[in-house]
Amino acid sequence: xxxxxxxxxxxxxxxxxxxxxxxxxxxxxxxxxxxxxxxxxxxxxxxxxxxxxxxxxxxxxxxxxxxxxxxxxxxxxxxxxxxxxxxxxxxxxxxxxxxx
Numbered sequence: 001x002x003x004x005x006x007x008x009x010x011x012x013x014x015x016x017x018x019x020x021x022x023x024x025x026x027x028x029x030x031x032x033x034x035x036x037x038x039x040x041x042x043x044x045x046x047x048x049x050x051x052x053x054x055x056x057x058x059x060x061x062x063x064x065x066x067x068x069x070x071x072x073x074x075x076x077x078x079x080x081x082x083x084x085x086x087x088x089x090x091x092x093x094x095x096x097x098x099x100x
Contacts, residue, residue: 022082030086030093037094045096052087059083 008017033051040047059080064072091097 026082026086029083030090033087033090034093037090037096048091048094048096052091055083055087056080 008014036051037048060076062076062079064075067075
C-alpha cells in the first residue's frame with residue numbers, strides 16, 4: 001500500500017488543526033487498545049507491557065524536518081506524554097497491573 005500524505009486544505013499546519021487531529025486520534029487509539037485488550041482477556045497481561053513499550057519506542061524515534069530542535073523536543077515530549085496518558089488510562093480501564 002502506498003503512503004498517503006495528509007495535509008490541511010490550506011497546506012499549513014496550525015495549532016488549531018493539529019489540536020483537532022489529536023482530539024480525534026487520542027480516543028480512537030484508546031478504543032483500539034481497549035478492544036484489543038478485550039480480545040486478549042485470557043492471555044497474560046504482559047501483552048500490554050509489550051504493546052506499550054513498542055508504541056512508546058516508536059513515538060520517541062520520530063524525526064521532524066523543517067522545525068527547530070527546540071520545537072521538535074517540545075512536540076516530542078508533548079506527544080509522548082499524551083501517548084503515555086492514553087496508555088495509562090487503557091491499563092486502568094482494562095484493569096491491568098504493571099508487570100515488573
